[in-house]
Amino acid sequence: MQLIWSFIIAGLFCLLGQIILDNTKLTPGHVTSLFTVLGAILAFFGLYDKFINLAGGGASTIISNFGYLLYEGALSGYRSSGILGIFTGLLTKGGAAIVGAVIFASLVTLFFKPKD
Amino acid sequence: MNKDEYKKLVKKHIPQENRTGNAITAFLIGGFVGFIAEGLIEVIMNIFSLNRIDASVWTCLIIIFASSLFTALGFFDNWMSKAKAGLLLPTTGFAHSVSSSALDYKKEGLITGLGSNFFKLAGSVILYGILSAFILVIVKVMISG
Numbered sequence: 575m576q577l578i579w580s581f582i583i584a585g586l587f588c589l590l591g592q593i594i595l596d597n598t599k600l601t602p603g604h605v606t607s608l609f610t611v612l613g614a615i616l617a618f619f620g621l622y623d624k625f626i627n628l629a630g631g632g633a634s635t636i637i638s639n640f641g642y643l644l645y646e647g648a649l650s651g652y653r654s655s656g657i658l659g660i661f662t663g664l665l666t667k668g669g670a671a672i673v674g675a676v677i678f679a680s681l682v683t684l685f686f687k688p689k690d
Numbered sequence: 691m692n693k694d695e696y697k698k699l700v701k702k703h704i705p706q707e708n709r710t711g712n713a714i715t716a717f718l719i720g721g722f723v724g725f726i727a728e729g730l731i732e733v734i735m736n737i738f739s740l741n742r743i744d745a746s747v748w749t750c751l752i753i754i755f756a757s758s759l760f761t762a763l764g765f766f767d768n769w770m771s772k773a774k775a776g777l778l779l780p781t782t783g784f785a786h787s788v789s790s791s792a793l794d795y796k797k798e799g800l801i802t803g804l805g806s807n808f809f810k811l812a813g814s815v816i817l818y819g820i821l822s823a824f825i826l827v828i829v830k831v832m833i834s835g
Contacts, residue, residue, distance in 0.1 A: 577728050584724020584780065585717040591775035592716035596709045602778050606787075607814045609779055614822040618830060631728030632721075634746045635753060635780045637815065644823035652831055660827055664820060670747050671781065672816065674754040676808070679789035682762035683804065688793040 580632025583625055587636045606637050613638025617645040643668035712774045719776025727753060727780075750781055757785040762793060787811035 591605050600608070613636070616622040622642040625633035633639060644664055651663015665672070691699075727749050734745040760766035766786055770777050777783055788808065795807040809816065 580724040580728035581721035585721025588720025588775045588779050589717040591779045592713050607818045610815050610819040611822040618826040631731045632724030635727040641819050644819050648827040674751045675788040678755045678758040679792040682758045683792045686762035
């Protein structure tokens with residue numbers, strides 16, 4: 575059942591993104607940033623948790639999940655060690671995506687040349 | 691010919707994008723990526739007996755690795771343009787932007803090329819993600835204490 579919800583939720587996010595791309599002058603860069611912020615806002619209202627529970631992988635592959643993880647990291651940091659925890663905790667959960675992108679992009683750059 | 695007629699004429703010759711088609715493509719491909727991700731999470735949970743949170747981080751890393759590799763092999767740019775938002779909004783879009791700028795600027799040197807352009811496109815995602823998360827947590831803390 576979660577597989578079907580994954581398909582629907584991830585599909586709906588992309589559908590919404592495509593509608594924004596086609597009907598406004600925003601570029602793909604704008605839309606991905608917008609969806610990251612949207613993820614943090616949905617996390618703020620406690621809605622993104624519901625998407626994750628419902629759709630699992632469908633919600634956690636969308637870039638909005640990055641915003642959600644940053645928010646969750648910062649909030650749990652605050653709960654464990656106050657204001658300083660917001661600074662130290664912000665990247666604890668979302669950091670894996672940044673580190674992963676850095677490591678794998680560096681690896682492939684080491685071995686491959688750009689194609690035209 | 692007055693201005694309005696000219697505008698109409700121009701409009702007629704601008705290639706009309708098939709918006710419904712784009713939207714359906716984005717839905718199907720985005721949905722497919724989500725489906726694969728959930729499938730991977732369940733497989734990893736079962737094989738390595740991990741909890742769901744760890745399994746979804748591993749899945750995220752696998753997807754980032756796959757899109758970096760596909761970008762380096764050269765056919766992912768083509769997929770990205772065909773899939774519309776379907777590959778842009780999943781983590782694939784983030785990984786593709788990092789690895790494609792890394793590959794493109796490699797020849798301009800390690801510092802001024804690769805280093806300074808590495809997060810050229812993904813930088814805005816990181817910047818606005820951190821800013822919004824920070825501000826929202828401050829707001830949350832002020833509301834609920």
